[in-house]
Amino acid sequence: MNLSRSSKLTTLLVALAVLLAAVAPAAALATVQADDAPEEAQVGEDVSVTYTFSDLYEGDTPRQWTLQGETNLTNASWSITMYDNAGDQVGETESYGGDTFEQQVSADDDVAEVEVTVSGTVPEVQNFSYDPAETFLLTEFTEVRDGGGTSTIDSWDTHHYTEESADARTAIDEAATTIDDAESNGADVSDAKSDLDNAIGFYEAGEFDKAIENANSAQDAAEQSESSAETRSMLLYGVVGLVALIVLAGGGYVLYQRQQDDYDKLG
Secondary structure (H helix, E strand, O other): OHHHHHHHHHHHHHHHHHHHHHHOOOOOOOEEEEEOOOOEEEOOOEEEEEEEEEOOOOOOOOOEEEEEEEOOOEEEEEEEEEEOOOOOEEEEEEEEEOOEEEEEEEHHHOOOEEEEEEEEEOOOOOOOOOOOOOEEEEEEEEEEEOOOOEEEEEEEEEEEEOHHHHHHHHHHHHHHHHHHHHHHOOOOOHHHHHHHHHHHHHHHOOOHHHHHHHHHHHHHHHHHHHHHHHHHHHHHHHHHHHHHHHHHHHHHHHHHHHHHHHHHHHO
C-alpha cells in the first residue's frame, strides 16, 4: 500500500516537473535593433545594414557567449565594434568576410553593446513566387553558449526582385485590384480570374512578358465585365422607372375617369 502511494507520488512529481519545464519562460536574449534593414531590394544592388545589440547578459544569458551571424548576401563583409556602458569603444573593430561570422561577447571585457554592420550584394532569385513574395535571408543572429546550446536572437528576410519581375508583379497587382472592384460591383469575373491565374503561373515560371500579357488581359476582362454589369443595372433601373411611370400614369387616368363620372352624375 505504501509502495503504491509512493509510486503515485513519484509519477505526480515527474509529471509536475515536465509541466513546469514546458511552461517555464525562455531564457532572455540580447535586444537587437536594425538600422534601415530593407524590406525589398533589387538583385545586384549593394546594401549595408547596421544592427545594435544591447541587454547582452539578460536572464539566463551567461557572462560570456558567442554572437554568430549569417547572411545570403553575396560578397558579404562584416564589421563588429563593441562598446562599454560609457559608450567608449572596447578593443579594435573586427572585420570578417563571407556569409557567416562569430564574435565572442564577454562581460569581463566590459562589453555592454555590440554594433554589427553587414554589407553585400542582393543575390539572384532562385525561385520566383507571387504569394508569398520571393525572399532571401538578409541576416540571422544566434547566441551560441560556450557550454553548449544555441538560440536565435532575430532574423530578417528581404523581398528581392529583378526589373522584369517587378514590372510583372505590378501588372498582376493592378489586375487583381481591378478584379476585386469589379466583383464587388456584381460583375462576372470568372474569365478575368482565369487570366489572372495564368499570369501568376507565368510569373512563377519566370516568363514575365507572358505574365504581363495575361495580367493585362485579366484587367481588360474585368473592366469589360464591370461595364456590362453597370449597363445592365442602368437598363434595369430604366425599366423599373418606366414601369413606375406607367403605373402612376394609369392610376392617374383611373382617378381622372372616376372624377369625370362623378361630374356626369352631378350634372
